[in-house]
Amino acid sequence: MITCTGCALLCEDIEVIIENNSVKETRNACRRGAARIKGCVNRMVPSIDQKPVDIDISLKKAIQILKNAKAPMLFGFGNSTNEAQKKAIQLAKKINAALDDTSSFCQGHLIEKVLHNKFRTCSLDEIRNKADVLVYWGSDAQDSQPRHLSRFSYFPRGELRQRGYEEDRLAIAIDVRESNTAKICKGHFYRIPLKGDREFILALMDALSGKVPTYDPKKMLELAAILKKAEFGVIFAGIGLTYSIKDDIDILVALSDKLPNFHIMPMVGHYNMRGFNENLFNETGFVNRVKFSEGKTIHDDKYSIVEALKENTVDALLVVGSDPVSSLPRSIISHLASIPVICIDPCVTMTSKIAIVNIPCAVSGIESSGTAIRMDGKVVELKKAMASNYPDDENVLKRLLEVI
Amino acid sequence: MPSVMELYQFLPKTNCKKCGESTCMAFAVAILSRKKKISECPPILETSFKKQKDKLESLLLPTAGAEETGMMVHHELCTGCGNCVVACPVDVANDPKGAAVGCAPTNEKVIFKVVDGKVLASNIKECRRFGKNRVLCYACIDPCPTGAIEFV
Numbered sequence: 001m002i003t004c005t006g007c008a009l010l011c012e013d014i015e016v017i018i019e020n021n022s023v024k025e026t027r028n029a030c031r032r033g034a035a036r037i038k039g040c041v042n043r044m045v046p047s048i049d050q051k052p053v054d055i056d057i058s059l060k061k062a063i064q065i066l067k068n069a070k071a072p073m074l075f076g077f078g079n080s081t082n083e084a085q086k087k088a089i090q091l092a093k094k095i096n097a098a099l100d101d102t103s104s105f106c107q108g109h110l111i112e113k114v115l116h117n118k119f120r121t122c123s124l125d126e127i128r129n130k131a132d133v134l135v136y137w138g139s140d141a142q143d144s145q146p147r148h149l150s151r152f153s154y155f156p157r158g159e160l161r162q163r164g165y166e167e168d169r170l171a172i173a174i175d176v177r178e179s180n181t182a183k184i185c186k187g188h189f190y191r192i193p194l195k196g197d198r199e200f201i202l203a204l205m206d207a208l209s210g211k212v213p214t215y216d217p218k219k220m221l222e223l224a225a226i227l228k229k230a231e232f233g234v235i236f237a238g239i240g241l242t243y244s245i246k247d248d249i250d251i252l253v254a255l256s257d258k259l260p261n262f263h264i265m266p267m268v269g270h271y272n273m274r275g276f277n278e279n280l281f282n283e284t285g286f287v288n289r290v291k292f293s294e295g296k297t298i299h300d301d302k303y304s305i306v307e308a309l310k311e312n313t314v315d316a317l318l319v320v321g322s323d324p325v326s327s328l329p330r331s332i333i334s335h336l337a338s339i340p341v342i343c344i345d346p347c348v349t350m351t352s353k354i355a356i357v358n359i360p361c362a363v364s365g366i367e368s369s370g371t372a373i374r375m376d377g378k379v380v381e382l383k384k385a386m387a388s389n390y391p392d393d394e395n396v397l398k399r400l401l402e403v404i
Numbered sequence: 405m406p407s408v409m410e411l412y413q414f415l416p417k418t419n420c421k422k423c424g425e426s427t428c429m430a431f432a433v434a435i436l437s438r439k440k441k442i443s444e445c446p447p448i449l450e451t452s453f454k455k456q457k458d459k460l461e462s463l464l465l466p467t468a469g470a471e472e473t474g475m476m477v478h479h480e481l482c483t484g485c486g487n488c489v490v491a492c493p494v495d496v497a498n499d500p501k502g503a504a505v506g507c508a509p510t511n512e513k514v515i516f517k518v519v520d521g522k523v524l525a526s527n528i529k530e531c532r533r534f535g536k537n538r539v540l541c542y543a544c545i546d547p548c549p550t551g552a553i554e555f556v
Contacts, residue, residue, distance in 0.1 A: 013508035027519055028508040030484035034521030128506060142549055146485040155490040155547060156506030164504075165491065165547075180549035184487075 002385050005079070005365035006033030007145045008268035008375035009124075009152070010382075016366075021386050023366070030146035037366055040347030044360040055359065055390070062318070062342045062357045063403050069316035069340075072097040075305050076322030076344075078270030081370025081382060084394035085272070085279045088320060091401045098291040098314065101276045102269075102322055104304040109249050110242055110266035111277045112287045114377075119256040122234065122263040123376045129158035133230035135172045138197065139238020139267045140179035145375075149184065153234070160232075170226065174200065175240060188226075190219060197244035201255050208258045233262040239269070268375040271365075275373035309335045318342045320393055321361075325350035344396050361393040368392030406463040408432045414456040414463075416447045435464070438474070466556070474533065474555045475525055475544075484521040487547035492516055494530050516544065523552070 004011045006029065015027040016037060026034045046058040066072055074092050077085050078101055092099040103111060114121050127134075134153050141148040149155055154171045161168040173182035174190045174197075182189040192200050203213035207224035227233060237252065245251055256264055268274050277287040284290055286299040301307055305324060308314045309332045316339055325333050326349065336354060343355035346363045362368040367388035374380050391399075411432040418428065423445045425431040434440035442448065442464070448457050489495055495503040495514040502510035509517060515527050528534060532541040533555065544553050 015508070025520055027517065028486070029521060030486065030518065031482070031521030032484075034484065142485060143483070146483050149547075150486040150490045151506040155487055157496070157504050164496075183549040184547060 001383075002037070003365055003372075003380055003382050004029050004033035004037060005271040005363075005372065005382065006030065006036040008271050008274060009145050009147055010271060010372055010374045010380040011147055011151065012380060016385055018386050023386075032146055036363075039363055039366070042348035044343075044345055044348050044352055044358055046360055047358045049356060050353075050358075058357050058359050059396070059399055059403075062359060063400060065316050065340045065342060065357065066095055066097075066318065066400065066404060069095075069097075071314055072316040072318065073303075073305070073308055073314040074099045074318045074320070075324060076101060076320040077276045078102045078273040079321035079364070080272060080276075080393050081364050081368070081372055082272065082275050082279060082379075083370050084320070084364075084392070084397055085276050086283075087394055087397035087401060089280060089283050091397055091404070092290075093292045093295075094401065094404060096291075096293050097318075098303040098308060099280070100288050100290075100303060100305045100308070101273065101280075102327070103273050103277055104288040105306055105328075106239060106270075106273065107237075107242055107266045107268055108277060108288045109246055110237055110252075110264075111268070111274055112281075113249060113253065114264075114266060115278065115281050115287065118253050120263045121265060121376070123378060124152040124265075124374065126232075127234055127265070128152045128156050128161075130160050130232040131158075131234050132161065132168060133170050133172070133226060133233040133262075135174065135227075135233065135235045136181045136185065137174045137235055137237055138176075138240025138242070138244065139236045140175070140181045141236060141238070141267060142180040142184060144238075144269060145267065148236075149181070153236070154184065172223070172226070190223065195244050197241050198248060198251060201245070201251050205255055205258055227259055227262070230259075230261050233259065235262055235264045236267050237264055238267045242266070265376065272372040274375055274377065275371075278373055278377070306332055309333065312338075314339060316340050316342070318344070319351050319355070320344045320397070323349040323351045325354060344393055346390070359396055360390045361396050362388035362390050364392060368394075370394065406436070408436055410463060411435055411460060414460045415445065416453060416456075418447065420447060422446045435460075475528065475531065476554045476556055477523055477525055478552045478554065479522045481550040481552035482522045483550060483552075484518045484523060486516075486518050486523070488523060488544040488553060489514065489516040489518060491543050491547045493541070493543055494527075494532060498530070 002014050004014045014029045016023050017025040023038050026037050045052050046055040048061050074097050155165045157164040171185045172188040173185040203215035203220045206213040207220040213220040281287050284297040289304045291298045291303045341355040342357040343352040344359045352358050365382040366385050369384040370382045415428040423431050442460050489503050490506050498513035499509050503514050517524050532539050
């Protein structure tokens with residue numbers, strides 16, 4: 001049994017059959033998880049200027065780049081273990097670097113609210129055992145976290161929900177398109193226009209207060225009636241909702257106050273993105289977008305990867321387990337061509353193809369062990385299932401830290 | 405998935421009873437429910453019916469990989485989410501501490517298993533659509549948003 005690191009559900013019931021130090025078969029993992037467990041199609045090799053070298057030489061070059069940089073930045077860590085993330089924070093402190101992760105353009109806003117206890121949240125096990133009304137809002141869990149509905153939320157029988165989805169649970173989808181999750185919710189799909197979430201929340205709050213909402217009154221009153229009856233409700237806040245209300249995230253807190261039986265669960269994508277947010281929060285009080293300067297921590301939007309690249313304020317970038325070239329807009333990534341990029345990853349990515357230095361590492365959860373934090377905040381152990389020729393990212397960062 | 409009438413159109417329509425069925429229409433129903441094979445109709449094997457035989461075979465081609473209950477899993481559409489594993493009433497009854505509560509199956513009595521990210525059907529005789537007392541169960545089709553499970 002191993003833990004799958006395909007997404008932030010961190011399924012702990014995965015069986016693997018290993019032959020000749022490679023995964024022959026996976027059982028119980030979804031397609032996304034199986035692909036992650038089976039490893040890279042193109043394994044990264046250590047290189048400098050895209051020419052293969054020994055891993056120690058590539059490490060030396062990376063150290064030289066980071067030492068010479070006046071405004072270095074460390075980015076990624078969503079696919080790294082807690083231990084590697086803690087080493088990265090230490091490294092950023094030591095070299096006075098800016099530090100950011102993918103949550104700065106993902107669920108960082110919501111996780112920050114969760115860590116500040118601004119609204120009620122709950123564990124996935126509580127959802128399985130107690131939840132009766134599930135609202136997938138701007139979230140296509142069926143595709144992004146494929147086992148979410150079958151393992152925790154809608155389909156399984158729980159302690160207080162013995163008849164499962166047939167009678168005891170109701171799933172509602174609120175989205176701009178009929179996603180695969182919305183198809184499962186069938187009669188309870190509310191389609192909203194792009195950026196229409198704020199208006200929808202305001203109308204829903206009116207309906208919950210007994211006023212006639214201005215926006216689609218019949219549907220809103222019907223939805224409000226369902227939500228009011230819930231014994232244990234959960235709003236799964238997806239990236240669609242977070243993007244839409246990111247400038248006014250408190251509106252979701254206000255909605256949560258109107259629904260005393262409801263809990264809010266940020267739908268995290270990368271397997272340990274929440275882990276990075278929690279580790280940095282414990283260390284600095286912020287979840288992302290920080291810069292360390294002579295022992296002080298400065299938090300500012302200008303230290304987000306997007307702003308830093310847009311404003312050309314970075315002169316070296318260390319990317320760990322992430323692929324900014326494929327996930328950021330072209331106008332922003334063009335700056336990467338003019339600065340040295342160091343990439344630490346098990347696989348060849350778009351970022352590794354433009355990186356000056358590539359340092360391969362083991363695939364965490366298969367080739368290396370550690371711990372990670374699930375989307376609901378539970379610490380999950382990752383077990384090593386087979387050996388790797390490469391060190392894990394924690395060890396790579398440890399070596400960088402020791403020499404610098 | 406062809407209809408009975410589509411299949412009937414390409415049969416000899418002579419009601420010769422050589423196949424053991426009373427009419428060609430009954431034979432078409434028997435082909436569709438996988439009780440008879442096209443080759444059990446002697447007239448259609450004659451050269452004069454070759455075009456109709458080829459057409460019948462091409463109509464039945466999509467159902468070639470179906471299980472005895474008519475279940476077909478389209479692996480190219482399956483995401484391995486496991487909704488069918490947890491929703492199947494047979495899996496729930498046979499594995500109350502595993503599949504029923506959303507966890508990995510704990511025994512071999514379940515019908516659905518996810519292997520290499522795709523669902524595989526086994527123990528097909530346990531399926532509620534199998535045997536004389538079969539019922540028209542949709543428990544595995546309904547929760548599959550990609551349409552990866554089909555009964556033909």
